[in-house]
Amino acid sequence: MDRTAEATAWLRARRGADRVRRFVYVAYVVLLFLLGWYGMYAIGLFHEIGHRRPLAESAGTIARALPSGLVFAALAGLFATLRDALWRGPVTLPGPDVDWLLALPVRRRPVLLPWFALSAGIWVLAALLLGFAGALLVAAADLGRIGVLTAAFLGPAVCLALLAVVGAAVVERSRKAADRLHRATPVLLLAVLLSAGQAVAAVLGHRVEVLETIELWSGPWGWAAQPVLAAAGRSAPLWPVALALLVAATAAALACAGKIVAGVPVGVLRARARASGGVLAGFLTADMRSARLSMTGGPETRGRGRVQRWAARLSPPRSPGLLVAWRDAMALLMEPRRPGLMVLLLVPAGAAAGASAETGGGTAYLAAAVAALLGYFAATHLLEPARLDGDDVRRTAWSPRPYEAMALEHALVPTLVLVVTGCLLAVPLALSDRPAAPLVVLAAAPVLVAAGLLSAYRSPVPVWMLFSGPVLGEAGPLLAMLWYAVGPIVGVAGLTVLLAAPFPVGIPQSAEPPARLAACWVLALVLFRWVRGRARARVRP
Numbered sequence: 116m117d118r119t120a121e122a123t124a125w126l127r128a129r130r131g132a133d134r135v136r137r138f139v140y141v142a143y144v145v146l147l148f149l150l151g152w153y154g155m156y157a158i159g160l161f162h163e164i165g166h167r168r169p170l171a172e173s174a175g176t177i178a179r180a181l182p183s184g185l186v187f188a189a190l191a192g193l194f195a196t197l198r199d200a201l202w203r204g205p206v207t208l209p210g211p212d213v214d215w216l217l218a219l220p221v222r223r224r225p226v227l228l229p230w231f232a233l234s235a236g237i238w239v240l241a242a243l244l245l246g247f248a249g250a251l252l253v254a255a256a257d258l259g260r261i262g263v264l265t266a267a268f269l270g271p272a273v274c275l276a277l278l279a280v281v282g283a284a285v286v287e288r289s290r291k292a293a294d295r296l297h298r299a300t301p302v303l304l305l306a307v308l309l310s311a312g313q314a315v316a317a318v319l320g321h322r323v324e325v326l327e328t329i330e331l332w333s334g335p336w337g338w339a340a341q342p343v344l345a346a347a348g349r350s351a352p353l354w355p356v357a358l359a360l361l362v363a364a365t366a367a368a369l370a371c372a373g374k375i376v377a378g379v380p381v382g383v384l385r386a387r388a389r390a391s392g393g394v395l396a397g398f399l400t401a402d403m404r405s406a407r408l409s410m411t412g413g414p415e416t417r418g419r420g421r422v423q424r425w426a427a428r429l430s431p432p433r434s435p436g437l438l439v440a441w442r443d444a445m446a447l448l449m450e451p452r453r454p455g456l457m458v459l460l461l462v463p464a465g466a467a468a469g470a471s472a473e474t475g476g477g478t479a480y481l482a483a484a485v486a487a488l489l490g491y492f493a494a495t496h497l498l499e500p501a502r503l504d505g506d507d508v509r510r511t512a513w514s515p516r517p518y519e520a521m522a523l524e525h526a527l528v529p530t531l532v533l534v535v536t537g538c539l540l541a542v543p544l545a546l547s548d549r550p551a552a553p554l555v556v557l558a559a560a561p562v563l564v565a566a567g568l569l570s571a572y573r574s575p576v577p578v579w580m581l582f583s584g585p586v587l588g589e590a591g592p593l594l595a596m597l598w599y600a601v602g603p604i605v606g607v608a609g610l611t612v613l614l615a616a617p618f619p620v621g622i623p624q625s626a627e628p629p630a631r632l633a634a635c636w637v638l639a640l641v642l643f644r645w646v647r648g649r650a651r652a653r654v655r656p
Contacts, residue, residue, distance in 0.1 A: 119221040126216070153244060160251045161261075168257035177256045178349065179317045182327040185343055187310035188245075189275055189336035194303050196238065196279035197286055197296055202390050202410040204287035205234035205280045206379050210388040217381055224377040227384075231284060231376045238276040246272035249343070258347040267346035271339030271358070274365040278335055281368040281375065287387070288379045301455055308459075335361055403599070404502065438514070439521050443528040446500045453496040458536060460496070464489035465540055468555060471615055483615035487559070487607045490533075494563040495570070497532055501525035502571040508654055522572055522650035523643060526564045533560040551628040558635035559610055565642035566606025572649040573599055602645065609638045 163169045170177065206227050208217075216226060246268035253268075254261040286292045296303075313326070331337035331344075331351075338361040341354040351357075393409025432441050447454055464486045471482035501522065504510050511521055537556035544552040576595040597604075613634045 118219060119225055122216065122219055122221050123225065149244075153248075157247065157251060160255060164251065164254050164261060168255060170252070170255040171257045174256040174258055176318055177253065178258060178347065179320065179322055180314050181253070181344060181347060181349060182331065182340060183310060183313040183317050183322075185340035186327075186330045186336050187307065187314050188249075189339055190307050190310055192242075192275060193279050193282070193336060194307055196283050197303075198300070200283035200286035201293055201296065202387070203394075204379075204383075204387055205238075205283045206231050206287060206376055206384065207234070207387050207391055208384055210385075210392065213381065213385045213388050217384070224373060227376045227379065228373060231280070231372065234283075235277060235280045238280050239273055242272035242276035243269055253343070253347050263346045264343070267342040271342055271361060274361050275335060275339050277365050278368050281372050284372065284375045284379070287383060288375055301452060304459075331357070335364055338364075404506075408506075435514070435516070436524075439524040440527045443497075443500050443525060447497065447528070447532070450499075453499065454532065454536075457493040457496045457532070458540075460489050460493035461533075461537060461540055464493065465537070465544070465552075468614070469544065469549070469552075472549065479615045480611060484607065484611045487563070487610045487614070490559055490563045490610075491566055491603055491607050494529055494533060494560075494567045497529035498525065498564070498567045498571055501568055505571040505573070505650075505653070518654045519647045519650040522568065522646055525571075526561075526568060526643070529567070530560050530564045533564065554628045554632050555614065558632045559614070561639035562606050562610045562635055562642065565639050565646060566603045568646045569602025569606065569642060569649065570599070572646060572653060573602065574649065574652060602642070602649075606638075606642055610635065613638065 160169075168174075208227070208230055212226070217223065247265060250261065250264040250268040253259060254264050258264075286296055310330070313323070316322070331341055338357040341351045341357040344351040345354040390409045394406045397403065397406025397409060431438060467482045467486035467489065471479045471486060474482060504521070504525070508518060511518055514521060534556060537560060538553045541549075541552035541556055576598045613631060
């Protein structure tokens with residue numbers, strides 16, 4: 116028996132006044148932020164455009180960056196929307212609605228479509244704001260009239276947003292699509308990064324017009340850019356064809372949206388409701404680890420490739436002292452995405468470290484800090500087994516060894532992987548003009564791993580810090596973030612100072628690399644001792 120109309124009418128009657136109050140409050144907050152931040156700068160720039168062209172001197176640079184820059188923005192937006200669908204998705208109902216309403220004899224399409232429409236409206240609003248900002252930027256460079264540019268930006272931006280939301284609904288509905296997106300994530304991320312690099316190269320005057328033409332016709336991300344290029348006076352003679360393709364693709368996607376949304380499994384909706392609640396709780400308590408675990412705790416699973424099947428057949432070592440290292444190595448083999456992300460982070464970290472060695476003063480410290488921070492994030496991708504053991508001390512109950520000793524054993528494999536990978540990446544620098552580059556890797560790797568272990572074995576934030584009265588009440592979330600990040604801050608800041616500080620006058624220059632190496636190792640020993648104390652406090656507070 117279909118009770119959809121009866122159930123929804125009863126819910127509207129029960130939620131009526133409260134829903135109106137919440138809607139008014141949310142609309143007020145959004146309007147306040149838009150007028151106070153976005154609106155203030157947009158109105159100011161619009162006023163400047165009416166009297167002069169404030170970015171006219173940069174017109175050539177902006178014109179060169181437009182084709183690849185627009186493709187990068189479109190690809191980044193599509194990638195972010197699809198990745199969001201892996202844990203939350205465009206159809207995310209509250210927990211009571213999933214547990215109670217969908218269990219009744221009601222048709223799911225009228226229940227789910229309003230939530231899909233809400234997500235679509237949010238993404239369309241974001242696309243409109245970004246599109247209008249892009250139109251103001253291009254108009255400020257005197258590359259076109261503001262009215263024409265606004266129309267050229269906003270229409271394709273809305274189409275891209277709707278396409279992205281429908282694609283996210285497909286990922287949410289189909290487990291096979293989610294698995295394919297998981298496997299394709301490194302390739303998609305690489306495409307986004309390459310398009311960003313191409314935009315930077317275009318700004319520097321190194322355009323590849325053939326590649327830009329291919330990108331502009333490769334898909335919706337390129338079709339959406341062609342009307343903007345035509346409005347900005349760039350060469351895009353077939354932009355009406357590209358716009359027609361974009362509109363047709365958007366219409367076809369919207370025509371299938373209702374069927375896609377109605378087919379989302381109840382189990383997926385229930386998992387997404389729990390994940391959204393966990394992420395919100397993690398953000399409110401400033402526990403990013405908890406929020407990330409809630410994001411990755413969905414029903415999707417990754418398929419096993421050849422490397423994973425081969426690793427599953429390996430026998431464990433006979434020595435009990437090598438079991439933790441063996442488990443860490445197996446974890447990396449079973450999830451090769453983590454070493455791949457580590458390599459992607461080590462490349463810009465090496466570039467920043469090289470820039471720190473070439474410059475001096477505050478620029479050297481800034482570049483060294485960026486290199487240390489990227490290196491820390493690279494190390495954290497290798498420390499997931501340590502974080503799991505730190506989250507639940509019962510995971511190590513199989514071993515008679517002390518908990519704090521096993522915490523330190525988690526440093527062996529990540530340090531070895533960082534050192535080997537970093538030295539391989541530093542070989543070109545060592546063969547050119549920086550023979551001490553491998554020594555920098557040897558100095559930084561133990562410090563970065565120790566800082567990551569400090570984050571893995573951090574204790575939960577005390578309740579009194581979040582709710583400590585009127586004096587610290589408003590600063591509670593900030594203090595909680597500092598509580599969780601104090602270990603990594605000490606490691607990254609200490610490594611920055613030790614690598615970028617000028618060497619004392621009077622000491623031979625040949626002694627500088629070994630001295631910095633020894634100082635970094637001393638810092639690593641101090642951090643490892645801190646890790647041991649934190650781990651001991653987890654089991655014997």
